[in-house]
Amino acid sequence: MGRYSIFSLLRHAATGNRGWQRAWRAASPKPSYDVIIIGGGGHGLATAFYLAENHGVRNVAVLEKGYIGGGNVGRNTTVIRSNYLLDGNTQFYEYSMKLWEGLSAALNFNVMFSQRGQLVTAHSADQLDAFAHRANIMRSNGIDADILDRQQVRKLVPYLDFSETARFPIHGAIFQGRAGTARHDAVAWGYARAASCHGVDIIEGCEVTGFLRDDERIVGVETTRGHIGAGRVGLAVAGHTSVLGQMAGLELPIESHLLQAFVTEPVKPLVNHVIAYGADHFYLSQSDKGGLVFGGNLDGYNSYSQRGNTGVLREVCEAAIALMPNISRLRLLRHWGGIMDMTPDASPIISPTPVEGLYLNGGWCYGGFKATPASGWCFAHMLATGKTHPLIEGYGLDRFRTGYLLDEAGAGPFAWLQ
Amino acid sequence: MLRIECPCCGTRDHGEFRYGGDAAVERPAHDNSDPDAWYRYVYVRSNPKGLHQEFWQHVLGCRQWLVVERDTVTHSIRSVSFSRRQRA
Ligand SMILES: Cc1cc2nc3c(=O)[nH]c(=O)nc-3n(C[C@H](O)[C@H](O)[C@H](O)COP(=O)(O)OP(=O)(O)OC[C@H]3O[C@@H](n4cnc5c(N)ncnc54)[C@H](O)[C@@H]3O)c2cc1C
Ligand SMILES: [Zn+2]
Numbered sequence: 001m002g003r004y005s006i007f008s009l010l011r012h013a014a015t016g017n018r019g020w021q022r023a024w025r026a027a028s029p030k031p032s033y034d035v036i037i038i039g040g041g042g043h044g045l046a047t048a049f050y051l052a053e054n055h056g057v058r059n060v061a062v063l064e065k066g067y068i069g070g071g072n073v074g075r076n077t078t079v080i081r082s083n084y085l086l087d088g089n090t091q092f093y094e095y096s097m098k099l100w101e102g103l104s105a106a107l108n109f110n111v112m113f114s115q116r117g118q119l120v121t122a123h124s125a126d127q128l129d130a131f132a133h134r135a136n137i138m139r140s141n142g143i144d145a146d147i148l149d150r151q152q153v154r155k156l157v158p159y160l161d162f163s164e165t166a167r168f169p170i171h172g173a174i175f176q177g178r179a180g181t182a183r184h185d186a187v188a189w190g191y192a193r194a195a196s197c198h199g200v201d202i203i204e205g206c207e208v209t210g211f212l213r214d215d216e217r218i219v220g221v222e223t224t225r226g227h228i229g230a231g232r233v234g235l236a237v238a239g240h241t242s243v244l245g246q247m248a249g250l251e252l253p254i255e256s257h258l259l260q261a262f263v264t265e266p267v268k269p270l271v272n273h274v275i276a277y278g279a280d281h282f283y284l285s286q287s288d289k290g291g292l293v294f295g296g297n298l299d300g301y302n303s304y305s306q307r308g309n310t311g312v313l314r315e316v317c318e319a320a321i322a323l324m325p326n327i328s329r330l331r332l333l334r335h336w337g338g339i340m341d342m343t344p345d346a347s348p349i350i351s352p353t354p355v356e357g358l359y360l361n362g363g364w365c366y367g368g369f370k371a372t373p374a375s376g377w378c379f380a381h382m383l384a385t386g387k388t389h390p391l392i393e394g395y396g397l398d399r400f401r402t403g404y405l406l407d408e409a410g411a412g413p414f415a416w417l418q
Numbered sequence: 419m420l421r422i423e424c425p426c427c428g429t430r431d432h433g434e435f436r437y438g439g440d441a442a443v444e445r446p447a448h449d450n451s452d453p454d455a456w457y458r459y460v461y462v463r464s465n466p467k468g469l470h471q472e473f474w475q476h477v478l479g480c481r482q483w484l485v486v487e488r489d490t491v492t493h494s495i496r497s498v499s500f501s502r503r504q505r506a
Binding site: 414 | 440453457465
């Protein structure tokens, strides 16, 4: 597999672009591996890449029941930021941000990371105070953060509703200039290609249907393509953690919920930033193709169906127009949904499990895309060494027993409110 | 949209209801001092891919708490009953 470069582009252009190879090898299962990762999403693929790159563990397989990029990694709204409040989250997401900043170079694949900046609008003096608190915490951790007053926000994004009749007048905003978006498919493809170059087997169309045990220890998996042995097994199946967990006999603090995303017809460049609406759960950005990409609330009840309902559609459009009245005549082109593990404290789980040989990476709720590089980095560390990386000490499965929750949203143990 | 057949009010759009989560979870007895029982009650969920028993409250109607048996993949609803009768 050749490296991508300006020279490879020119060479292929000169020969009619007929010589490009597939980005990663099509692999078939070997009888056993040192490490098997279940789930070929962003997190699973990143884990495989860092296992090989950072730890030299190359006898690795990623098993994906569908195709690479078909899960949440290809369904999200691609917002990347590190404006967290709680110790444990703050440092972890900033580490991820730093990895994003070098990711295209590290993978030799353009993930189109665009640091266009993110604003979260404040709609009361109290909310702006809370944002100032958050900004101070971010800055004391070396993360960029600015508090903008109403005039500064207006200068930056004049098209928001600054009129006398705005339902929730804008008082100001918190701004992170290094936040932005990335091309989500490219993240999956880039990690898949880079891992495959290191010898990792990426096996698509291979569903895990059970676990192989020797006494209590997990020693492999049953799949639709036969039994495969493994030294260690890492679970990174996004919204299906409970389903796989059940096969292994785990009881988990997780519910699966649906989140939708929406995109409008393309328009000329209008929105230069990622904008989150502080008066409701709503955010938007403009894609490279020109569509405005929206996100909002969960559908709000347990679901494993990757299609949404129209109640949330209406709420999201109401919020969009309240924030930005000038888009009221745009047509929505598409909406779609993804299933996510919701935890009772809105924070992820990267942890050993009570089942020997089985490690868990899940519970990302609806913010896990931004975490992809750091999640893979730390999970690879755990699978290679058996030890917990210092950045993820707060993400252990036992925190719900010990009471050391990371309840970033402050919504209590109600997964559908997080 | 789900359509929930409220035993008081008839078939209504789920936008009239508030979700209350897993109805299969049992609250430990008040004097139960086993932390594991409380941990499981507060946090552990079976989260089935398939039939799920769940609470919904008809907030914009009769305000009754209901137990709805719903398939989490197809969203088809098998049964709806009053939660107070079921839990009596
Ligand atoms: C609409 C929407 C918007 C979002 N917006 C954002 C955002 O703006 N910013 C952000 O940071 N995050 C966002 N997220 C969250 C983010 O996408 C997820 O948290 C993250 O992508 C999950 O990790 P993953 O990429 O590995 O999951 P996935 O890509 O879903 O990977 C899991 C894989 O496991 C596979 N799998 C499942 N069961 C099995 C099995 N039995 N055998 C083999 N394979 C199996 C699945 O097919 C899937 O490919 C959003 C999510 C959604 C749905
Ligand atoms: Zn009713």
